[in-house]
Amino acid sequence: SSFEYVKLFERSDVLLPQCWPVVRIDGRGFHRFSDVHGFRKPNDDRSLGLMNKAATSVMKDFKDVVIAYGQSDEYSFVLDKKTNLYNRRESKILSNMVSLFTSCFTFHWSEFFPTTPLKYAPSFDGRVILYPSKEVLRDYLSWRQADCHINNLYNTVFWALVQEGGLTPNEAQVKLKGTNAGGKNEILFSQFGVNYNNLSQLYRKGTVLMKALGSNLCAAGDGDKPSDTILSLNEDIIRDDFWKAHPEILRDEGENLAKKNQQ
Amino acid sequence: SSFEYVKLFERSDVLLPQCWPVVRIDGRGFHRFSDVHGFRKPNDDRSLGLMNKAATSVMKDFKDVVIAYGQSDEYSFVLDKKTNLYNRRESKILSNMVSLFTSCFTFHWSEFFPTTPLKYAPSFDGRVILYPSKEVLRDYLSWRQADCHINNLYNTVFWALVQEGGLTPNEAQVKLKGTNAGGKNEILFSQFGVNYNNLSQLYRKGTVLMKALGSNLCAAGDGDKPSDTILSLNEDIIRDDFWKAHPEILRDEGENLAKKNQQ
Amino acid sequence: SSFEYVKLFERSDVLLPQCWPVVRIDGRGFHRFSDVHGFRKPNDDRSLGLMNKAATSVMKDFKDVVIAYGQSDEYSFVLDKKTNLYNRRESKILSNMVSLFTSCFTFHWSEFFPTTPLKYAPSFDGRVILYPSKEVLRDYLSWRQADCHINNLYNTVFWALVQEGGLTPNEAQVKLKGTNAGGKNEILFSQFGVNYNNLSQLYRKGTVLMKALGSNLCAAGDGDKPSDTILSLNEDIIRDDFWKAHPEILRDEGENLAKKNQQ
Amino acid sequence: SSFEYVKLFERSDVLLPQCWPVVRIDGRGFHRFSDVHGFRKPNDDRSLGLMNKAATSVMKDFKDVVIAYGQSDEYSFVLDKKTNLYNRRESKILSNMVSLFTSCFTFHWSEFFPTTPLKYAPSFDGRVILYPSKEVLRDYLSWRQADCHINNLYNTVFWALVQEGGLTPNEAQVKLKGTNAGGKNEILFSQFGVNYNNLSQLYRKGTVLMKALGSNLCAAGDGDKPSDTILSLNEDIIRDDFWKAHPEILRDEGENLAKKNQQ
Numbered sequence A, B, C, D: 001s002s003f004e005y006v007k008l009f010e011r012s013d014v015l016l017p018q019c020w021p022v023v024r025i026d027g028r029g030f031h032r033f034s035d036v037h038g039f040r041k042p043n044d045d046r047s048l049g050l051m052n053k054a055a056t057s058v059m060k061d062f063k064d065v066v067i068a069y070g071q072s073d074e075y076s077f078v079l080d081k082k083t084n085l086y087n088r089r090e091s092k093i094l095s096n097m098v099s100l101f102t103s104c105f106t107f108h109w110s111e112f113f114p115t116t117p118l119k120y121a122p123s124f125d126g127r128v129i130l131y132p133s134k135e136v137l138r139d140y141l142s143w144r145q146a147d148c149h150i151n152n153l154y155n156t157v158f159w160a161l162v163q164e165g166g167l168t169p170n171e172a173q174v175k176l177k178g179t180n181a182g183g184k185n186e187i188l189f190s191q192f193g194v195n196y197n198n199l200s201q202l203y204r205k206g207t208v209l210m211k212a213l214g215s216n217l218c219a220a221g222d223g224d225k226p227s228d229t230i231l232s233l234n235e236d237i238i239r240d241d242f243w244k245a246h247p248e249i250l251r252d253e254g255e256n257l258a259k260k261n262q263q
């Protein structure tokens, strides 16, 4: 029709090639959402389970996600640096991934919260960030895992002081102001007999999702082809060990040289 | 933490001021989704009702949406040209609106499809387009409504030929190839006794959502303040009449002069 | 060659249609440049003449510039909102216009500074800004002309105090601190017998460049076709008078309707 | 003033961190410019000398340029991946570098073309491209040097056929159509006794500009600090040798680890 010229106002938003696109989604107003739906404090296994379920679905659908990391109300999806998903169109990638995540979260709600009806529709924001090197990408993931640790330690002590220590939220906040990690560990241990390091890794480390390599799963090797199975781990991804154990995730130069100039 | 520098890789994506941002969402792979869930052809009132429900929820949440238009598996949300939603950050606006729409679609599914369980999580893509003038914005909406008309006329004849005329889909397609609107109307009328113009406006025009003005609703006027009530119409928005009847939707210069330089 | 894939890293940067692109260039480090080349204070007619010469050359080359405005070491070029210059590619427009301006400034230097050899190569920065409406575009130009006025009034009194009043630059600055326009006019008049409003409009208003309409130039009318002649004015462009006298510069809707949807 | 809000229409254009920004400039319409100014064919030493002079001036001014490569009417400037030049604002970097290059080209014209007055102001376009890894950046430079080779070989045979072989340009073009590199070398050798590989490296390889390391210049080592001296080479930069000999140019991880997280 004669109105079609309006399509020209759409802007091209192709992501720079050979950078790793990261899509981070984060629950919108989950402070209120978790309150309204009675999330357990500081961590609710149902909520974490549902987040992981939704993220797993996203990874199964979008095969170019090489690793995902989640904690609290957020999830980060790392796409392969060579991905050609939606021709690397940023809005397409962003909107489709956020939308599918959201839909799965809502769709699977009752499996994880069988006794808590959804009171209103939950939603998530999202953004795409480009990381040009393996090192910076790892620093990104370390940033999120360090954030998990900091928040979780704080929340753990805070809610111990409130729920078991009988402090008001305000008093707990005042007591924690200015304490460092050591101080918080100390309170936990001396006052509540809790050794923070013995808490579930799920809470302390968050969740890593990655593809099970074919070779991991069956002896009759079909090489290194990624299978459809998604592995869920609660490991440290800040230190080198994880990355040494899974070099295929961010495999880079080797493959690069092989496929060179072909992308 | 020392990893926080990775936040610097986030790019600023503020939308140009004083343009109308349009967020258009569109069902991902709804060809398959409508098949799998047995949508009626050519139009399924349940699906259209659910789309409108989700869009109404989005409008109630995001108050700066001044008008929305939906048809088939898509919806367009027009934000006020002066909106300061998320400080006009494109990714925030896009992801939050797509996410809420998706969540509402999934959340309200069973109200509209009480006998059809959702087989998998539906999702939507989205994009933001800027329109710098009222005229082009109207042409955008006209484009979508003209698209509704063209597709609906085609689909109506096509499914009449298949469902009532006994043609195979292939035969129907061949028969319609090269016909213009008149030809299609003719087939409908002569072969099936259907006057296209008597079909539901919901199918032929799509759905317009707009805010009920306070003054529309109660005599005790609180001026022109938009209320929380969303009106749903199935009117022509290509011709001037609609816009003359609702000058407040795209009100522009008048208000501009008043608020000038304050934005 | 096999290296050509690197071209894919170039990003599309098409400017939003139907907005007026403004290219503003500004002398790089002209504080020092004007010192080194002995510019007269507060205004040097040679420098202003050279700026105007370079800008006129740019306008003759880039026919889609509908108006330009210059003052001090800066020039703003307004492109037609329908321009298709370099397919509206931002980098192309920016770089070519900055480059040509710079080259003309250097090339014509000796015509304006016959006794002052160029000591080093002058350069300019540049940026492109989009304005979506006539009103905001006018506000942009008003902003630059108001800036001209403010700076010129300040500089005029400052240099009068220093050059004729015998104050040190520091003393002059202290004396002017906190004065408003009235105060500065007062000093000029009472202390130096200068009526600011009698100073050259070139200094007080800056320079407007626009195309001479064919009809302005010859009786045998070839309609309203812009000729190659560039007019230079030193008028107020903040008030409506200028724009009422020259409606063709930002002509908008009229022409729009005619060419509608054809762009 | 009340007009200052128009500044909000300027868009942030910060370049992605840790990618190498490349600014490539290219003469605007140099086909005509070289004709009008009687450039020698296929290569004019005066023009190449002037290009190199301008590029050297740009490198002296913008210290973050780590290497530059020029051929024909173009020059590419590679900025350090950690550069903070103009806070990595793309328009600032682009416009200032194109402008200075242009100005120097015009300013130094008569030193290289003492008997040919400049007939009109020459200008250059420019663009910024980001390269996220050393490998791709090298491929970019290889692309430009391969382009130099291909064009120069063609031009050399073409003009030999025309100037010495007496062919018309059209006949020469037809004769060369479909020949490969070997074929062109063969014509040169058999028909004109010219061994292409003996031609000046300046023509065959283009020009590399890099910083002289302090240690290269004086024994009394001030470490590896780059001095102000710019070296000009006409070497192969496609093969590894050059890069092995000058690892400091694209030094990456080593330095990275040291400065990690501080950028």
Ligand SMILES: Nc1nc2c(ncn2[C@H]2C[C@H](O)[C@@H](COP(=O)(O)OP(=O)(O)OP(=O)(O)O)O2)c(=O)[nH]1
Pocket: A026, A027, A028, A029, A030, A031, A032, A034, A039, A040, A041, A042, A043, A044, A045, A047, A048, A072, A073
């Ligand atoms: N009780 C409880 N709350 C949780 C759990 N996971 C997340 N939350 C809540 C705690 C925080 O208030 C909130 C996450 O913080 P955010 O910074 O994302 O804030 P919020 O989502 O409210 O605002 P936003 O829209 O993201 O700016 O979600 C959980 O397992 N249990």
Ligand SMILES: Nc1nc2c(ncn2[C@H]2C[C@H](O)[C@@H](COP(=O)(O)OP(=O)(O)OP(=O)(O)O)O2)c(=O)[nH]1
Pocket: B026, B027, B028, B029, B030, B031, B032, B034, B039, B040, B041, B042, B043, B044, B045, B047, B048, B072, B073
């Ligand atoms: N039977 C039926 N199908 C519908 C209805 N509304 C939409 N659809 C289907 C028909 C189309 O196949 C599809 C919409 O076309 P699209 O161009 O959006 O294609 P689709 O969503 O498959 O792919 P996409 O992911 O958007 O590229 O949705 C309906 O009311 N009834």
Ligand SMILES: Nc1nc2c(ncn2[C@H]2C[C@H](O)[C@@H](COP(=O)(O)OP(=O)(O)OP(=O)(O)O)O2)c(=O)[nH]1
Pocket: C026, C027, C028, C029, C030, C031, C032, C034, C039, C040, C041, C042, C043, C044, C045, C047, C048, C072, C073
């Ligand atoms: N004496 C004299 N100086 C002038 C004249 N026109 C411009 N200038 C000088 C005065 C200012 O120091 C300078 C323009 O101010 P800017 O804000 O553009 O600063 P500058 O160019 O030094 O720095 P920049 O690179 O633009 O950030 O140029 C003139 O006619 N006479």
Ligand SMILES: Nc1nc2c(ncn2[C@H]2C[C@H](O)[C@@H](COP(=O)(O)OP(=O)(O)OP(=O)(O)O)O2)c(=O)[nH]1
Pocket: D026, D027, D028, D029, D030, D031, D032, D034, D039, D040, D041, D042, D043, D044, D045, D047, D048, D072, D073
């Ligand atoms: N005779 C001669 N011509 C040269 C020399 N170096 C460059 N040129 C000319 C040959 C080409 O026509 C032109 C460079 O080709 P371009 O692809 O850059 O085309 P041109 O600058 O005409 O158009 P453009 O504005 O870049 O799209 O410059 C030289 O040393 N001698």
Ligand SMILES: O=P(O)(O)OP(=O)(O)OP(=O)(O)O
Pocket: B026
């Ligand atoms: O999806 P289509 O084919 O209706 O057209 P489009 O939405 O403009 O295409 P895309 O989704 O690829 O932007």
Ligand SMILES: O=P(O)(O)OP(=O)(O)OP(=O)(O)O
Pocket: A026
């Ligand atoms: O939302 P926050 O406060 O955790 O931090 P952010 O996500 O970086 O901020 P924003 O959502 O505004 O981008």
Ligand SMILES: O=P(O)(O)OP(=O)(O)OP(=O)(O)O
Pocket: C026
């Ligand atoms: O250069 P200034 O200070 O007059 O102001 P600006 O041009 O808006 O600042 P910048 O050159 O840094 O964009």
Ligand SMILES: O=P(O)(O)OP(=O)(O)OP(=O)(O)O
Pocket: D026
């Ligand atoms: O100018 P060309 O044809 O050598 O190729 P390009 O520079 O990639 O094209 P453009 O100048 O249009 O970006």
Ligand SMILES: [Mg+2]
Pocket: A026
């Ligand atoms: Mg946030």
Ligand SMILES: [Mg+2]
Pocket: A026, A027, A028, A029, A030, A031, A073
């Ligand atoms: Mg949140």
Ligand SMILES: [Mg+2]
Pocket: A026, A027, A072, A073, A074
């Ligand atoms: Mg969060």
Ligand SMILES: [Mg+2]
Pocket: B026
């Ligand atoms: Mg689509």
Ligand SMILES: [Mg+2]
Pocket: B026, B027, B028, B029, B030, B031, B073
């Ligand atoms: Mg669809």
Ligand SMILES: [Mg+2]
Pocket: B026, B027, B072, B073, B074
């Ligand atoms: Mg659709």
Ligand SMILES: [Mg+2]
Pocket: C026
């Ligand atoms: Mg400036």
Ligand SMILES: [Mg+2]
Pocket: C026, C027, C028, C029, C030, C031, C073
């Ligand atoms: Mg300046």
